[in-house]
Amino acid sequence: MMRPLYVDIHVIQTVPPANLNRDDQGNPKEATYGGVRRSRVSSQAWKRATRLHLDDQIPAPERSVRTKRITGELTDRITEATGLDRDQGARLAAALLGQLGLSQGKKAGDTAYLLFYGDAQLDAVAGLVTDRAADLSALDDKALTDTIATLPVAATFTTGHPLGVALFGRMVADIPALNVDAAVQVAHALSTHETQLEFDYFTAVDDRNEKEETGAGMIGTVGFNSATLYRYATLGIHQLLANLGGDSEAALAATGHFVDAFARSVPTGYGNTFAHRTRPGLVAVVLRADQPVNLVSAFEDPVPAEAGIQAVSARRLATEQITAGEMWGDAPLHIAASHLFTAGDARTQETAEALGRAFGAPVTFPDLLTTLRDRVATALKDPA
Template identity: 75%
Template sequence: MTQCLYIDVHVIQTVPPANLNRDDQGNPKEAIYGGVRRSRVSSQAWKRASRQHFDAQAPEPDRATRTKRITHELATRISRNASLDRDDADRVATALLAQLGLSQGKKASDTAYLLFYGNAQLDAVAALVTDRAADLAALDEKALTEAAKELPVAESFRTGHPVGVALFGRMVADIPKLNVDAAVQVAHAISTHETQLEFDYFTAVDDQNEQDETGAGMIGTIGFNSATLYRYATVGFAQLADNLGGDTEAALDALDRFVDSFALSAPTGYQNSFAHRTRPSLVAVVVRTDQPVNLVSAFEEPVATEAGIQANSARRLAEEHITATQVWGDTPLYGAASYTFTTREPRTKDTAETLTQAFGEPVTFADLRTTLRTRITTALGEEA
């Protein structure tokens, strides 16, 4: 079963006027879907927000880093561990990483692309030379290069992946041996309804203006919109476990951390200007054994503005899930949802009832994560 175990995460979330993820003009990203313009937040933006969220809660060695400055980072570790002069540490670090065949960037110490690696992986490379760093630094360039080739540098990057790399993978086009297949797919978030781009015209007053001076010290505009977003991600559990060396418990931990961070994170674009952080009104998880299923087709016809949008959006999502299970004969292994809609409110009564039909009685977000882990553990046990 682990070969076809997929965990789909569906989120409905309303954000106020904001510019979470800007385009090349500085305005919120958009997309045409169902014939109308929608607000859009790129998958890359939300993946980075998710990664930063779970990294913030992890010890430094368990975090992942994406940078062009890997040589600088390795040299820093070598210099610190071996009490080596910085110039010598740079030489040793360059020799060690040379065997990977990384393309060089415009700056001599930079790579041509961002490399995604675990801090613990780079620590392991630095540890390879801690006891002999001074001896290596004393060699000439040719001898140093030959000595570095004897060390298992590449192997250090092929094992011991942190959660970030295990989930989102690593692509190095010209060095296939460094590639890690992603366990997670994240869709671009789009609004469930049509949106309009608006502009905030702002002025800033110079606090040191002389009394006879008038006008603003600065004038500008910021593009923004507000939206109820549908967000979707799916996790391939078998791939995640494989990326973590076959450690099922580590994979369960990684899945739990991903669900938590994907639901609670947000891109930070213009956050000081808009204070846009909100919590989802719905988080639903569905465990499938056939294929991942994005339910965005629920919103191909944009949700009409009535007395709000988020309740109607959540109901549309539940109806789409119910229809899919009936039409295609889907039998998900497990489904559950945490949401804010109740039958006590007349305007959300239909939504709450439909959500219960689709995903069962609502649970708290903490219970959603706990029961998800329990159900997957049970399924793995039954397979064994």
């Protein structure tokens, strides 16, 4: 494997009243950090939002899916390609997947856990039997099992990984051969300041209410909060390259897709209730050849609850980038930021100047992606 190479992504994003990611009580998730309660969005929630956003931007054959219903998905492909009836197709699908030894779930046809794979990979598995599906379906169970055992089913799932699997990895506890080490790590998003849980008391009126009836047809509450979030993720280019079979062009494309999807995505919890989708006020990238560095310590002392929380948060991040870099003698291969703060506006001048010292002159987000691609390409060509 090549030398370690990481892209750190730092995001400051303000979200209005929302419930992006609820806990077991239905309220927004929280965490204690720096001695106060913070709004929190789990890494799992934002990874899923990122993955779904990413899939919307790439061609269908390159997409991935995570499901327990892989047997049904494979059955669909076999029957569509061969004209076999559903029962015959399901028998071939079960024989193919049976070679993997997947634990079965409580519901017939389901696996015991979600399996993450590429659509193209499952197409390839179906292709192992489509040319002789009629002959295979005529075999008895033992003969079918013996014949299917000679086909490279497992090998098909361990090569040609789609973007999602290459980025986020895959773990199959009872089949280690199917495991893929993730190239991406995502931190739990935390508010840069203390937050308070609030409740929206709502009523719904029955449009067909009789005139003599009063009151609501439904009454309820939903928890929410509003926050300026610090979000962080890191992408190991070296691991991504390994997962993509050494294809540097695919790795460069994947890097751009991931940074774009991570920056633009937002979890959809209670989306219709709060219409909470915003874009970040700041996106910064740092290309490093040593180790990933999460800058959340910039907010261990919570930002005061006053006007301009987003601007103060951005300044805090800039200061942490500078001081931590000086302390440790960091020498990033590339550093850049795209943000909304301008030196020409008195309200944001101080923030813009701090960000300039930490990340250089601001660039548009498309330019940030283009320049990052060029710098990663240069680093991949340098074996040192």
